Amino acid sequence: MYTLAPRLQVIADYITGGRVADIGTDHAYLPIYLIKTNKASHVLACDIRQKPLDNAANNVRKSKTPNIELRLCDGLSGVNPNEVDTVVIAGMGGEVISGILERCPWIKNDRYQLLLQPMTSADALRRFLCENGFEIADETATEDNGKLYTIISCRYLGTAVKYSDSFIFTGKLNKNRELDRRYIEKQLTRLNKCCFDLKNIEGQNTRYLYYKNVTEEIKTMLGGK
Ligand SMILES: C[S@@+](CC[C@H](N)C(=O)[O-])C[C@H]1O[C@@H](n2cnc3c(N)ncnc32)[C@H](O)[C@@H]1O
Structure with a gap:
């Protein structure tokens, strides 16, 4: 059975079906896992660079996983609005993730579930989300290779979301976990x-x-x- 790193496992646990776009897929471990475990029916595995995409293609081929389509593109520029239900952007800085969302007008729609995992600057990402009408529905922290990360689950709400100063640093994390x-x-x-x-x-x-x-x-x- 395919096992994922804890960071990617938490993301996978948020996905309960439908079509997924994995932006910045690199090795395509998440797409392969999602298809193998029937958590997604189809995955677009996208990356801005050819080398990671070749890496992804190799892994997809070796694992004989169907229903994964590879695309060379910057952010969501190569994804059509009617192709996905969930968008994953993981393993990049908070500002890079914000930039990818900012450049994609169609993502401002509550039909899309967004799963975001910033490696750095989670505070900048939360601020961007709140100020641009994305509601953070849930967050889960995870530990990977001795480092703590948060996974943010959100959707477009349409109006700027009010937030306290501390929310920018702690988000929807649960102090009792x-x-x-x-x-x-x-x-x-x-x-x-x-x-x-x-x-x-x-x-x-x-x-x-x-x-x-x-x-x-x-x-x-x-x-x-
Ligand atoms: C550190 S890897 C993360 C891989 C995987 N998502 C994970 O979390 O394990 C970051 C990947 O994002 C890609 N990337 C960076 N900026 C991007 C962008 N604007 N659009 C698409 N891919 C991007 C990089 O080429 C790289 O393969």
């Missing part, structure tokens, strides 16, 4: 360091107070029920 809590605590450590670094720098008082306020919000959230 062990990995989610560790992820939130890691954000707190990062933010505390920002406060420490900014505290005595002239002209940085506004930024210092912003980070200070966020750390207080998160501490209160972790401490409460």
